[in-house]
Amino acid sequence: MLRLVALGVIVAAAATILFAAWNPSALLAQQETGCRPPLKSAAGACVAQCPAGYEDRGRICVFRSLSR
Secondary structure, three states: OOHHHHHHHHHHHHHHHHHHOOOOHHOOOHHHHOOOOOOEEEEEEEEEEOOOOOOEEOOOEOOOOOOO
């Protein structure tokens, strides 16, 4: 039984990797719009406001250097 579970996990991981290799734009779109309004995506997290060093671009926050 444990072998079947392990095999299922391996097959699911392989399918996810293959999907990402064939369609990377789908994963990028999911990452950019993964937060529910009014939250924004910054460094993989959903935040209400862009943290220091990040530029507000609507639904996503883009990292900018603090030295600028």
